[in-house]
Amino acid sequence: MITFQLNNRAVAFDLDPDTPLLWVVRDHFKLKGSKFGCGMGLCGACTMHVNGEALRTCTLPVSAVQGAAITTIEGLGTPNNMHPLQQAWVEHSVPQCGYCQSGQLMSASALLSKNPNPSDDEIHAAMDGNICRCGTYGKIKAAIKSSAAAMRSGALAESAVQSFDPANRGVES
Amino acid sequence: MNTRSLTRRRFLLTTGAVASGLIVGCSTSHAKSVGYAPVVGAFEPNSFIQITSDNQVIFYLPSSEMGQGILDGLSTLIAEELRVSPELIEVRHASLHEDYKNPEMKMQATGGSNATRAQFLPIRQAAADAAAAIRNAAAQQLNQPVDKLLLADGQVLADGQRYAYSEFVALAAALPVPENSPLRSPQQFDQIGRERPRLDALAKSTGTAIFGIDAEVENLYRAVVVRAPVVGAAVQRFDGTAALQQAGVVDVIELRHGVAVVADSYWRARKAAESIEVNWTQTELAGWSSDSLYQEFVETLNDASEKGLECCLEGEGDKLLDQAEHRVSADYFAPYLAHATMEPLNCTVEIDGDSCAVYVGTQSVQASAGAAVYYGDFDADKVKMHPAFLGGGFGRRGLGDDVAEAVEIARKTGRNIQVVWSREDDMRNDFYRPPALVRMQAGVSDQGIIETWSVRRVGPNIMDHVLDQWVDVLAPDYLNKGFVDWLSKFGYSVFKRFKADPSAGDGIYNDYDTPNKEVRHIPRDPGLRTGFWRAVGNSSNAFFKECFIDELAQRAGIDELAFRLANLQNNPRLKNATQLVAEKAGWGKPLAAGHFHGLAVHSSFGSAVAQIAEVSVEGDKIIVHRVTAAIDCGTVVNPGIVRDAVEGGIIYGLTAALYGEITLKEGVVEQSNFHNYPMLRMAETPAVDVHIVASQEHPEGVGEPGLPPLAPAVANAVFKATGQRLRHLPLRLS
Numbered sequence: 001m002i003t004f005q006l007n008n009r010a011v012a013f014d015l016d017p018d019t020p021l022l023w024v025v026r027d028h029f030k031l032k033g034s035k036f037g038c039g040m041g042l043c044g045a046c047t048m049h050v051n052g053e054a055l056r057t058c059t060l061p062v063s064a065v066q067g068a069a070i071t072t073i074e075g076l077g078t079p080n081n082m083h084p085l086q087q088a089w090v091e092h093s094v095p096q097c098g099y100c101q102s103g104q105l106m107s108a109s110a111l112l113s114k115n116p117n118p119s120d121d122e123i124h125a126a127m128d129g130n131i132c133r134c135g136t137y138g139k140i141k142a143a144i145k146s147s148a149a150a151m152r153s154g155a156l157a158e159s160a161v162q163s164f165d166p167a168n169r170g171v172e173s
Numbered sequence: 174m175n176t177r178s179l180t181r182r183r184f185l186l187t188t189g190a191v192a193s194g195l196i197v198g199c200s201t202s203h204a205k206s207v208g209y210a211p212v213v214g215a216f217e218p219n220s221f222i223q224i225t226s227d228n229q230v231i232f233y234l235p236s237s238e239m240g241q242g243i244l245d246g247l248s249t250l251i252a253e254e255l256r257v258s259p260e261l262i263e264v265r266h267a268s269l270h271e272d273y274k275n276p277e278m279k280m281q282a283t284g285g286s287n288a289t290r291a292q293f294l295p296i297r298q299a300a301a302d303a304a305a306a307i308r309n310a311a312a313q314q315l316n317q318p319v320d321k322l323l324l325a326d327g328q329v330l331a332d333g334q335r336y337a338y339s340e341f342v343a344l345a346a347a348l349p350v351p352e353n354s355p356l357r358s359p360q361q362f363d364q365i366g367r368e369r370p371r372l373d374a375l376a377k378s379t380g381t382a383i384f385g386i387d388a389e390v391e392n393l394y395r396a397v398v399v400r401a402p403v404v405g406a407a408v409q410r411f412d413g414t415a416a417l418q419q420a421g422v423v424d425v426i427e428l429r430h431g432v433a434v435v436a437d438s439y440w441r442a443r444k445a446a447e448s449i450e451v452n453w454t455q456t457e458l459a460g461w462s463s464d465s466l467y468q469e470f471v472e473t474l475n476d477a478s479e480k481g482l483e484c485c486l487e488g489e490g491d492k493l494l495d496q497a498e499h500r501v502s503a504d505y506f507a508p509y510l511a512h513a514t515m516e517p518l519n520c521t522v523e524i525d526g527d528s529c530a531v532y533v534g535t536q537s538v539q540a541s542a543g544a545a546v547y548y549g550d551f552d553a554d555k556v557k558m559h560p561a562f563l564g565g566g567f568g569r570r571g572l573g574d575d576v577a578e579a580v581e582i583a584r585k586t587g588r589n590i591q592v593v594w595s596r597e598d599d600m601r602n603d604f605y606r607p608p609a610l611v612r613m614q615a616g617v618s619d620q621g622i623i624e625t626w627s628v629r630r631v632g633p634n635i636m637d638h639v640l641d642q643w644v645d646v647l648a649p650d651y652l653n654k655g656f657v658d659w660l661s662k663f664g665y666s667v668f669k670r671f672k673a674d675p676s677a678g679d680g681i682y683n684d685y686d687t688p689n690k691e692v693r694h695i696p697r698d699p700g701l702r703t704g705f706w707r708a709v710g711n712s713s714n715a716f717f718k719e720c721f722i723d724e725l726a727q728r729a730g731i732d733e734l735a736f737r738l739a740n741l742q743n744n745p746r747l748k749n750a751t752q753l754v755a756e757k758a759g760w761g762k763p764l765a766a767g768h769f770h771g772l773a774v775h776s777s778f779g780s781a782v783a784q785i786a787e788v789s790v791e792g793d794k795i796i797v798h799r800v801t802a803a804i805d806c807g808t809v810v811n812p813g814i815v816r817d818a819v820e821g822g823i824i825y826g827l828t829a830a831l832y833g834e835i836t837l838k839e840g841v842v843e844q845s846n847f848h849n850y851p852m853l854r855m856a857e858t859p860a861v862d863v864h865i866v867a868s869q870e871h872p873e874g875v876g877e878p879g880l881p882p883l884a885p886a887v888a889n890a891v892f893k894a895t896g897q898r899l900r901h902l903p904l905r906l907s
């Protein structure tokens with residue numbers, strides 16, 4: 001029996017301990033935001049935070065996270081309560097197909113939590129493990145920078161992104 | 174003009190999961206994969222739009238969203254004519270129905286960068302008619318003259334009062350739906366052409382967008398397929414006993430093309446699959462390696478008795494080559510390429526007796542449904558399609574092979590099945606961009622006018638393999654299978670013997686004014702499957718053409734920009750884009766030390782694109798610092814998405830130009846994952862500036878046209894930097 005925290009919830013997994021964390025999270029706990037891209041730690045689509053570190057979970061056996069705190073994209077923020085980086089992602093229209101973006105966001109958020117003012121080289125180093133086949137790298141970089149600047153200045157407007165409230169549907173001017 | 178059948182009763186309803194009248198969710202961006210579902214009390218003027226009694230506007234998206242932005246684009250068209258805010262539209266992936274066929278392709282499919290062009294008028298018409306219906310109903314209900322009513326922001330404005338559309342849906346549903354309602358004029362557009370964040374960005378930034386791989390149904394088993402190392406080989410015999418004894422494994426079965434291991438988890442299926450030994454049949458492909466194939470191409474190209482199939486013959490063809498002041502000849506080569514969509518192929522099938530539900534991200538709902546019918550032996554009306562977002566398409570998704578395999582396993586085991594291809598499966602079982610060896614020849618006058626243009630190319634066709642796939646899954650189900658098989662083989666021989674594959678000539682002769690042109694294609698195919706790869710034939714032909722144009726200019730001693738402009742007199746859009754990019758990039762102006770510009774221009778999918786790459790070389794490393802692009806794609810629906818698509822094409826093209834190469838060894842694809850088929854990463858990504866030519870012409874393609882000029886622009890810059898003319902892709906300095 002392996003126990004760990006998944007987005008601040010205590011969970012237990014008692015099947016094969018060599019199962020990569022990615023499949024445990026996706027298929028056992030049904031959190032589908034983290035993606036499978038290569039299974040070899042080469043693309044970053046499966047990136048989650050393990051005790052705050054951005055790790056590739058397609059090659060990380062679940063036995064290795066006994067007692068650890070895991071955060072997935074679902075734990076980073078929600079459509080109604082986005083992480084500042086997610087807000088920046090929307091403002092910059094970063095995603096194209098979107099498949100890589102959960103992994104990109106988890107790598108970027110781990111970076112900013114340690115380094116609020118990363119240089120280009122530091123961004124490249126932190127994001128080097130994340131492939132985007134659609135070619136959104138330029139926008140990812142721009143979104144990381146603007147988000148970092150906003151977080152540093154503390155001036156992140158609550159209303160930076162208008163999230164849609166169905167209660168207001170059709171009656172706003 | 175909208176003559177679409179509106180007989181909603183004929184819809185293949187896809188699910189009962191959406192309770193009638195209850196619309197779950199709120200954001201346009203989540204794009205539910207429920208297909209079409211009737212909503213009690215809603216106004217349903219046509220197959221695309223529902224307006225519910227709680228004022229929800231639902232749009233059934235007929236095209237596949239694979240990153241190119243069509244969800245945003247077509248929703249914008251709905252918003253423009255229906256007078257609602259695009260953010261308030263709930264978008265659902267349309268299921269299978271003939272009303273959702275692409276009007277140009279006559280098939281429910283997304284490709285060829287035509288989804289905006291082909292649907293720009295019909296989708297707007299559907300929304301304009303819906304708006305007119307609401308207005309008519311409001312007039313009647315409020316007892317006001319129709320022309321006193323205004324529609325704005327999802328509301329009817331009458332006498333200073335505002336009424337939600339929902340107040341009139343009941344009456345609108347009872348009245349006839351108007352046809353041919355006037356469309357808004359470009360001067361009135363307030364949604365089309367507006368820059369705003371793309372509608373699916375929120376779902377795709379929060380992990381809530383549902384891709385095919387995210388499908389989850391009750392009692393779902395996972396299958397891993399052991400595939401032949403040489404694609405096309407069949408199972409001779411195998412031993413699955415060890416696999417069957419492993420924990421969680423429930424079935425080990427033989428398929429048409431491999432062995433499936435079915436287990437209660439992906440990981441267990443995958444581990445068990447490793448214990449399976451298979452003896453495979455021998456195929457012709459196993460006799461080929463990349464070196465021997467290249468030799469075969471060289472010998473064929475040099476064999477004068479091989480006349481090839483005609484792609485183009487204009488004026489005197491190549492007869493006058495020798496009479497020109499400069500005769501130039503050069504051979505170019507491009508390799509096989511894999512698509513490497515970020516989401517590996519996958520498909521989920523829920524089976525219930527004689528019916529099934531298919532969950533898949535596909536570029537053709539129709540071909541995917543056809544695959545379920547043909548390979549799962551289901552009646553057509555017993556197959557329910559649940560399309561989803563695609564984690565990249567690029568031409569790979571929509572041939573039906575992913576679905577075929579999953580339904581075969583579900584049918585044989587009677588279980589609900591998900592098959593997720595490993596990256597290795599995906600890379601080694603692709604329908605690859607075909608290679609080509611090409612002899613470019615031209616006669617050029619002293620003034621730099623191209624008088625004769627001649628191309629002789631050798632390589633595999635695409636249609637042979639695509640037809641082989643598609644005839645089976647698209648042929649009407651009343652054709653018996655023997656006939657369908659015969660038809661697919663017949664298609665094969667047509668393109669082998671009688672007619673040049675359309676992709677062979679794609680874009681290799683059309684752009685410049687040359688009076689005498691001859692393009693011939695000699696099919697040579699070892700049997701590795703080929704298919705549509707982003708920009709299709711243009712992806713390699715633009716490289717051959719635009720590098721060769723630089724060679725001609727240099728031979729004539731004329732600046733490469735001036736040479737192109739002089740030969741683009743009859744191609745004003747491309748000429749204009751070329752001038753624009755030259756101005757924006759500062760062609761001819763000094764650059765940083767060691768930096769060089771390369772220019773390439775190309776029209777494809779109706780759009781004209783010109784690019785200038787700024788490149789330096791360190792040792793044998795090619796560094797691309799900046800790419801400046803200009804595109805004329807007619808009317809723009811969302812400029813941000815046009816720029817993204819062009820930039821995406823540039824990055825996809827740069828990966829191919831610098832690294833892209835699939836090689837064969839005794840029939841086995843040597844590449845398997847991103848360590849040996851590398852992708853461009855952030856640090857190597859150039860700055861990209863995209864400039865859009867203002868236009869009110871009909872919209873044209875943007876998903877693919879950004880790609881073709883990239884490789885030649887880089888190669889032309891590398892020549893300036895090093896004097897080395899790289900005529901083979903990927904670009905490698907020696």
Ligand code: FES
Nearest residue numbers: 037038041044058
């Ligand atoms: S799926 Fe884990 S790094 Fe690619």
Ligand code: FES
Nearest residue numbers: 097098132133134
């Ligand atoms: S957005 Fe498609 S792979 Fe990154």
